[in-house]
Amino acid sequence: MSRVFSAPSKALLAGGYLVLDPAYSSFVTALSARMYAVTSVEEANEASVIRVESPQFESGSWEYSFRIDDSQIPLVITEKNSKRNPFAEATVHTLVNYVKPTQNYRIKVTIFSDSEYHTQDGTRLESSTNGSKKFHWHTKPIDQVPKTGLGSSAGLVTVLTTALLSIYVPNFKCNDERSLLQIHNVAQIAHCIAQKKVGSGFDVAAATYGSIVYRRFEPAIITQLVSESHLLSLEDYHRELRKVVLDTDWHFVTEKCSLPKGIRILMGDVAGGSETPKMVSQVLAWRSQKPEYSHEVWTSLNTANMALVDSLQNLKLLSESDPHAYSELISALQTYNVAQIKNLASFSVDYAARFELIINIVHSIENIRHWMRVMTRESGASIEPSEQTILLNNCNTVKGVLGGVVPGAGGYDAICLIVAASSISSIIESTKGSGESSNLDLSSINKHQFDRVSWLDLTEQQDGVLEENLEDFKGLL
Numbered sequence: 183m184s185r186v187f188s189a190p191s192k193a194l195l196a197g198g199y200l201v202l203d204p205a206y207s208s209f210v211t212a213l214s215a216r217m218y219a220v221t222s223v224e225e226a227n228e229a230s231v232i233r234v235e236s237p238q239f240e241s242g243s244w245e246y247s248f249r250i251d252d253s254q255i256p257l258v259i260t261e262k263n264s265k266r267n268p269f270a271e272a273t274v275h276t277l278v279n280y281v282k283p284t285q286n287y288r289i290k291v292t293i294f295s296d297s298e299y300h301t302q303d304g305t306r307l308e309s310s311t312n313g314s315k316k317f318h319w320h321t322k323p324i325d326q327v328p329k330t331g332l333g334s335s336a337g338l339v340t341v342l343t344t345a346l347l348s349i350y351v352p353n354f355k356c357n358d359e360r361s362l363l364q365i366h367n368v369a370q371i372a373h374c375i376a377q378k379k380v381g382s383g384f385d386v387a388a389a390t391y392g393s394i395v396y397r398r399f400e401p402a403i404i405t406q407l408v409s410e411s412h413l414l415s416l417e418d419y420h421r422e423l424r425k426v427v428l429d430t431d432w433h434f435v436t437e438k439c440s441l442p443k444g445i446r447i448l449m450g451d452v453a454g455g456s457e458t459p460k461m462v463s464q465v466l467a468w469r470s471q472k473p474e475y476s477h478e479v480w481t482s483l484n485t486a487n488m489a490l491v492d493s494l495q496n497l498k499l500l501s502e503s504d505p506h507a508y509s510e511l512i513s514a515l516q517t518y519n520v521a522q523i524k525n526l527a528s529f530s531v532d533y534a535a536r537f538e539l540i541i542n543i544v545h546s547i548e549n550i551r552h553w554m555r556v557m558t559r560e561s562g563a564s565i566e567p568s569e570q571t572i573l574l575n576n577c578n579t580v581k582g583v584l585g586g587v588v589p590g591a592g593g594y595d596a597i598c599l600i601v602a603a604s605s606i607s608s609i610i611e612s613t614k615g616s617g618e619s620s621n622l623d624l625s626s627i628n629k630h631q632f633d634r635v636s637w638l639d640l641t642e643q644q645d646g647v648l649e650e651n652l653e654d655f656k657g658l659l
């Protein structure tokens with residue numbers, strides 16, 4: 183029976199760099215762009231074959247085969263495609279060793295990824311028969327199509343792990359706690375093997391669990407497993423993998439946390455690009471050179487990050503406890519920009535109390551940015567470079583905006599605003615600089631302030647892995 187699963191993309195709103203250290207938490211939102219995997223399986227006699235197809239990309243086909251009766255060595259994966267896909271390969275290898283299948287199958291997993299993961303230059307659009315899914319077909323191989331930084335490899339590894347588990351694990355449901363833990367742990371191991379380094383894993387965690395407050399796993403768990411794997415027989419590697427995936431406490435934390443109703447994020451793509459690994463090494467070098475000062479910065483930034491999480495959670499509580507007051511509060515937001523919101527506290531005690539939760543959000547975003555700029559200045563890594571400071575400050579002048587940050591590692595890739603949902607279209611319109619709309623106060627907005635940013639058609643969608651409807655993919659397979 184064919185099944186379809188999906189996993190979301192991510193934006194790390196708060197906790198870049200800090201999340202590398204298990205002592206600190208981060209806030210990562212799952213986004214509406216998703217990666218899908220459609221399974222097809224039949225029994226086979228001689229050998230097992232797993233083919234990963236990614237039809238949106240030139241030469242997007244990778245085939246792996248292995249023999250289930252081979253008990254001496256780790257399973258051998260053979261690739262037919264001359265261009266390897268390290269993420270698909272590591273996932274198949276890890277999963278097969280984890281499961282140690284007892285029956286041969288011919289498996290095909292077809293991958294589809296939503297448009298926002300990659301630039302869409304020179305693409306053609308294909309739709310499913312019922313029109314509910316549309317994907318862009320590229321003319322180049324996957325490694326030559328520019329990415330937008332939404333975590334495509336984490337999406338691929340997570341959804342491929344889920345798809346393969348659904349074939350090998352009887353009665354597999356993707357959303358119970360045990361399944362999610364298996365998906366997460368196997369995907370983290372495979373992702374680290376493919377990347378040849380143990381990262382913080384926030385992207386795989388968000389792909390699995392959706393929008394979360396995330397605290398990373400203990401890196402030694404994976405380093406140790408990987409360093410020993412080549413010395414182990416199939417049987418021992420399988421046993422080690424089972425132990426690490428199912429019987430080891432990874433000490434990671436994933437607490438559900440999403441934006442309250444009426445509040446949205448607006449992601450802006452900024453013409454530019456940054457190298458995350460280089461910036462990470464600059465920041466870590468500064469951290470080890472100046473342990474005391476950097477500890478102060480880490481602590482202050484963490485306080486600001488957690489204040490943002492708390493104020494969003496409190497707003498969510500208000501939306502549940504007093505929906506009427508909440509909707510009045512949220513609809514008032516479209517009439518204020520950041521400076522005006524901050525000013526509200528000085529109007530009257532009543533205003534200060536009414537807008538307290540919103541003012542807290544605004545202040546915590548400002549504090550996050552302040553400490554990110556200190557990190558920028560001290561480490562030399564362009565986390566919030568001056569161009570992004572100007573752009574974010576300009577965004578703060580637009581009504582309905584509560585603030586914005588450079589997500590993840592920062593740099594020149596993107597900005598992420600937190601805004602009133604009802605203001606989205608007016609924010610987009612006013613930052614286009616058209617200046618035509620009658621109900622907008624554009625007097626203080628210069629048309630060219632926003633030239634560098636193009637808003638992406640992305641929203642928060644808080645779900646992690648999901649099972650999808652096969653009907654929605656007919657005509658694409």
Ligand SMILES: Nc1ncnc2c1ncn2[C@@H]1O[C@H](COP(=O)(O)OP(=O)(O)O)[C@@H](O)[C@H]1O
Nearest residue numbers: 236267268269293295325329333334335336338
């Ligand atoms: N749709 C896809 N189909 C097949 N492989 C994919 C797909 N998306 C991503 N990948 C794999 O992930 C790699 C990109 O990973 P990476 O450079 O870490 O980017 P990102 O920051 O988006 O995760 C690709 O070269 C490919 O190996």
Ligand SMILES: C[C@@](O)(CCOP(=O)(O)OP(=O)(O)O)CC(=O)O
Nearest residue numbers: 198199201331381382458590591592
């Ligand atoms: C610096 C970091 O803490 C966050 C980087 O976040 P990004 O979202 O910028 O990541 P990439 O998609 O890998 O570019 C590094 C990490 O946690 O691995």
